Amino acid sequence: MTTAMQNQNPAPSLPDECDELLHALAEQRELLLITVRGLTDAQAARRTTVSELTLGGIVKHLAQGEEVWTQIMVKGDGELPDSMLDMGQYRMAETDTLTGLLERYAAASRATDRAVAALPDPGRRVPLPVTPWSPPEREYWSARRILLHLIRETAQHAGHADIIREALDGANTTAQR
Numbered sequence: 001m002t003t004a005m006q007n008q009n010p011a012p013s014l015p016d017e018c019d020e021l022l023h024a025l026a027e028q029r030e031l032l033l034i035t036v037r038g039l040t041d042a043q044a045a046r047r048t049t050v051s052e053l054t055l056g057g058i059v060k061h062l063a064q065g066e067e068v069w070t071q072i073m074v075k076g077d078g079e080l081p082d083s084m085l086d087m088g089q090y091r092m093a094e095t096d097t098l099t100g101l102l103e104r105y106a107a108a109s110r111a112t113d114r115a116v117a118a119l120p121d122p123g124r125r126v127p128l129p130v131t132p133w134s135p136p137e138r139e140y141w142s143a144r145r146i147l148l149h150l151i152r153e154t155a156q157h158a159g160h161a162d163i164i165r166e167a168l169d170g171a172n173t174t175a176q177r
Helices: 003-008 017-034 041-045 055-075 098-117 143-169
Strands: 125-127 140-142
Touching (some): 055 125, 055 143, 098 143
16 A cells, blocks of 8 residues: 555544543443432432442442542552541431532542543552452552443442332333333
């Protein structure tokens, strides 16, 4: 192929890996947010299954999860973020409102997106904090793996949220009432 022909038909550029990962995370976030549309605080705090999980608790947990994992990814110091072991992250406290939790989740999502956009290399490895469930030797994850973890965690809890919402009032991500 001549140079002139190559210039006429340049190879299509591939999407940036971080953009693709963030797009997948955004899709999962959006599915989760469908499950809380139109709910009151009381509904968001209500248990509808044998699980302790509530819709508000899931939003709170995912907001805190993005905050913690973004801090781990950005700081890269292996230190345990203060709120990582807070078991209250799974419950909607009496002082919590669904609006407040959604604002926190949106802010955490924006912070994650900004941090990922600023990454020079998604393969950069960072030490994970030592936790009660950690293996005896320190683990190192790449920023890519942290993003994949956030996608998995969000998808898993979006599925939980769909079941909780359907038990609450029959609505779900494909059939809103």
